[in-house]
Amino acid sequence: MNTKTIVITRPVGQARHLIELLGAALSKHVTPQSPQILSLPLLTIIPKTDDQLSNQVFSAMQDADLAIFVSPNAIECTLRLIECAWQDLAQQIVPIGVMGGSSALALRHHGIGSEETPTPILIPEQNAQWDSEGLWQELQSLAWDWSSKKVVIFKGEGGRDWLAETLEAAGATVEAISVYSRIPLAIDNPAWLPIHEMKFDESLWIFTSSEAVRYLGNVIEDQFRQSLSDANALCPHDNIADAARAAGFSKVMMSEPGDEALIRASIAWLAS
Known part of the structure; x- marks a missing residue:
């Protein structure tokens, strides 16, 4: 799979909102390719x-x-x-x-x-x-x-x-x-399947919760952790960025907080 992938790690409802905003923003920008956008709700709010x-x-x-x-x-x-x-x-x-x-x-x-x-x-x-x-x-x-x-x-x-x-x-x-x-996302949840099939070095993971990143770092296997080192993480806060590095991401990008800033940074990454 050669398409760039953006992984949204928010809970389902919030992920859907961000995906809609990102899709609308992408329709107004010329990027080298249309990304695959995946939802991986690492935590569910109960x-x-x-x-x-x-x-x-x-x-x-x-x-x-x-x-x-x-x-x-x-x-x-x-x-x-x-x-x-x-x-x-x-x-x-x-x-x-x-x-x-x-x-x-x-x-x-x-x-x-x-x-x-x-x-x-x-x-x-x-x-x-x-x-x-x-x-x-x-x-x-x-x-x-x-x-x-x-x-x-x-x-x-x-x-x-x-x-x-x-x-x-x-x-x-x-x-x-x-x-x-x-509630953490179970490791046998089908939402993980497309994650394992994508190219990690062509992926951008958007994190807005330190706790979600820490959960990811705790459940991933060593082989998956090595793949994460090739992926890109986008974080709107230093604490989240620190958690992403601890989870295994070696390429961590920072943005200002807020969905608009996350979307701008995502589009810049797609154009790079």
């Missing part, structure tokens, strides 16, 4: 649905000063849990912090931030800072006395705890609520 967790969310938000969603998945799973409008969750309007454009878009899809009295949305101004560190810089502009503030963080099981630890070190009371779990 929302939590139990009533006890729903009650925990309602209870935590009653005296919250700030809510933080670590990802679009956290937004979707939390709103599914509460089954009410965001501003009906607490007696006062609780501002929301997010780390990137995809999360901001997810909020807009649910009408959050465009209410009659809009919910304040805090997001790093520059997409090059769409991460935990960037959001923390944005939060510092509030000039809050964190010792008097409670922050509720909605996240998945596991994941990075840097922001929670930073907020606690600043004096804030932090309650982290896991609203979804991640």
Whole structure:
């Protein structure tokens, strides 16, 4: 198979969205060849649905000063849990912090931030800072006395705890609520079959999750790891890039965060 291949490693729903955006962008650009685009959902997002967790969310938000969603998945799973409008969750309007454009878009899809009295949305101004560190810089502009503030963080099981630890070190009371779990892609799943048939040195793997890359590094066999050393990895964050190198990728490309930046970098790779 001589066609260049782009491997999308996001969960199915997010992968489909990125594939559609990439296909639309490719139709507007002249590239030496049309790539094969494969979906390899290394992790599947499973929302939590139990009533006890729903009650925990309602209870935590009653005296919250700030809510933080670590990802679009956290937004979707939390709103599914509460089954009410965001501003009906607490007696006062609780501002929301997010780390990137995809999360901001997810909020807009649910009408959050465009209410009659809009919910304040805090997001790093520059997409090059769409991460935990960037959001923390944005939060510092509030000039809050964190010792008097409670922050509720909605996240998945596991994941990075840097922001929670930073907020606690600043004096804030932090309650982290896991609203979804991640299920790894089984090694006998048919989604792996086209991966083994492609030319690895003509492949670009798009990663947007350190945990997904680490899972890949843990399950691959030695022969597959050698193939990965010939492949290209595209990562929007240093932590993800470090995980890709640890998994076996020797050619790691960086892009700014956000789908548009990933697509631009993918098209540049196709044209190279």
